[in-house]
């Protein structure tokens with residue numbers, strides 16, 4: 001499968017940033033609790049702030065994420081807080097972030113034949129974090145030029161830095177009398193959402209060349225819509241950018257290529273609904289994690305089902321929820337990644353067999369396991385490392401529950417495939433593992449479709 005995937009050409013856009021990563025230590029978490037006070041933190045958790053305006057918002061949402069062990073991302077909207085973060089935390093490492101940034105570097109690491117990456121802002125410090133071999137589209141003398149991305153930077157473009165707080169299963173700390181133990185490893189993302197950097201768009205001069213870019217690739221992976229704001233001070237709004245984003249997809253699809261959208265959590269319910277209802281119906285494939293599927297069902301009006309998924313993580317609820325999303329937003333294939341299993345839901349007439357779909361999911365989890373073990377994928381051989389990672393200890397349970405769900409749910413119109421994940425006990429880092437899974441599953445999906453069309 002790796003060889004077929006490496007024979008592909010791909011385009012990825014929009015969001016790329018610098019990820020400043022903090023590997024959380026229990027004593028640091030305990031220090032935050034002691035300095036803000038357990039009662040104050042509990043009160044703030046109840047309030048459930050959807051944006052970080054002041055330190056207590058961050059501490060409350062972080063503690064809540066640690067308690068659930070679920071991957072979360074919360075916007076930072078107050079630029080004054082840079083100083084507080086930089087005084088309070090020591091960053092263990094900096095690396096490329098943003099779905100488009102991570103996915104471009106992953107594909108270049110695998111030596112995929114051709115990787116074109118686009119992000120609206122490309123300051124020097126960000127350009128340097130991209131791997132060798134990635135091309136960036138620019139317009140020169142009215143023509144499309146693909147330049148090595150490290151050389152295509154623009155002085156003066158704003159730099160976006162997100163803060164990533166990696167947490168590990170088993171971490172323990174006390175919130176007042178309550179002893180909290182983190183149930184799963186994962187990451188908490190503080191996403192910088194300032195107006196100067198919250199533009200997700202193809203620059204107007206480049207947009208007319210999207211069909212030409214589409215003709216040069218086998219597929220496109222788009223993401224970053226979560227970075228939009230509902231309002232901008234220049235009078236533009238989310239609707240303006242979403243109309244442009246829809247145009248981009250239509251232009252790319254003139255070349256009749258498959259387009260995948262990698263979803264990310266959108267705290268603002270209005271924006272979340274706009275993104276899923278505007279963008280999902282135009283693309284072929286969508287990827288998301290188990291928290292995000294619940295969030296989407298909630299804004300589609302299925303709040304009880306959303307709560308059940310968020311609380312109990314039952315496969316049958318995820319399948320039911322996935323079928324609803326696929327049906328209501330009407331696209332080709334949904335891929336959901338969770339801690340214990342990956343799932344495809346697609347239509348009965350999908351040209352791929354369930355065995356082929358399972359192989360595609362296995363490629364995705366193996367790639368993520370390699371990245372979780374190594375911290376990054378820098379060469380194709382790294383993939384082999386993923387093959388040595390065992391399937392998680394709940395694999396049999398997952399298969400049993402899936403068989404049960406198949407009997408209970410009417411799935412006649414759908415093909416539903418579930419495979420257990422290869423889970424690395426103590427991952428080097430988890431940020432970007434979902435992006436990795438979705439890249440592996442989407443590229444192998446296209447490679448398998450290509451075989452059928454021969």
Ligand SMILES: Nc1ncnc2c1ncn2[C@@H]1O[C@H](COP(=O)(O)OP(=O)(O)O)[C@@H](O)[C@H]1O
Pocket residue numbers: 071185187264288289290337338339340341368369372421422423424425426427430431432433434435436437
């Ligand atoms: N330790 C691990 N080993 C292997 N896979 C993992 C591990 N931890 C998480 N994953 C996989 O990565 C996924 C995380 O996806 P997601 O939350 O979308 O991450 P991101 O958005 O940061 O890429 C999980 O659903 C799981 O399938």
Ligand SMILES: O=P(O)(O)OC[C@H]1O[C@](O)(CO)[C@@H](O)[C@@H]1O
Pocket residue numbers: 015016017019073096097098099100102162163189191192224226227264431432434435
């Ligand atoms: O939503 P934003 O600000 O574009 O950030 C996306 C975040 O998600 C990730 O791409 C992981 O999926 C991080 O690398 C990045 O910080």
Ligand SMILES: [Mg+2]
Pocket residue numbers: 263264288289434435
């Ligand atoms: Mg994700």
